[in-house]
Amino acid sequence: MKNVGEQTVNAPLLDDEAVSNWLLQNPDFFIRHARQVEQMRIPHPVRGTVSLVEWQLARQRNHISQLEEEITLLMEHSVANQQLFEQLLALQGRLASADSLEDMLSRLHRWARELGLAGANVRLFSDRWRLNAPSSFTQLALSRHAFEPVRIQRLGKHQHYLGSLNGPELLLLLPQAKQIGSVAMSLMGEQGDLGVLMFSSRDSQHYHTGMGTDLLDHLATMLPALFARWIERV
Incomplete structure (x- = not known):
């Protein structure tokens, strides 16, 4: 018969990958433990710690900000391309009509x-x-x-x-x-x-x-x- 110490040694080790896989396979964990989720604190470089909810909201805000920047850049490129097309079209017309x-x-x-x-x-x-x-x-x-x-x-x-x-x-x-x-x-x-x-x-x-x-x-x-x-x- 194995003693308690042997059982502890043979128990599977938890690492980031194991925890991540378990959470993916058990998505209702956060629903069943909502209070603990609210109490969790995440390290923050400026504020020290923030709640998991605040951390997730900050990630979403950053993602939205990045999307807005990408949309703005696409619009700027679209305007620039339109201006380039108009310049080329006008110049081509001028050159093609030369005598x-x-x-x-x-x-x-x-x-x-x-x-x-x-x-x-x-x-x-x-x-x-x-x-x-x-x-x-x-x-x-x-x-x-x-x-x-x-x-x-x-x-x-x-x-x-x-x-x-x-x-x-x-x-x-x-x-x-x-x-x-x-x-x-x-x-x-x-x-x-x-x-x-x-x-x-x-x-x-x-x-x-x-x-x-x-x-x-x-x-x-x-x-x-x-x-x-x-x-x-x-």
């Missing part, structure tokens, strides 16, 4: 100026577009070989770069531009192999890492089809 490539580039530049920027510029990779003489668009040509160091240094494996450029880089990409503080630079085409779209600002802090690039994504994909109206692809 010539020069007119389209001028409209793109004016649109950028309306946003308070220094301007907008496009350079096309010379191995993907027919830009050699007698073409009148030779000023748009950009050697991919000459651009490669800029791509490695500024873009890496990304489609966009937001920040400043040094003197040689500006001379290569924007030879006519003056007092450029920062740029938003995007590779055009789904593969990023058709050219470079650049928006420039005289403010060195205007474009910086961490800014959203949704608008750049859409423009960099949309513009090559418009250029193809006047320039033949290779």
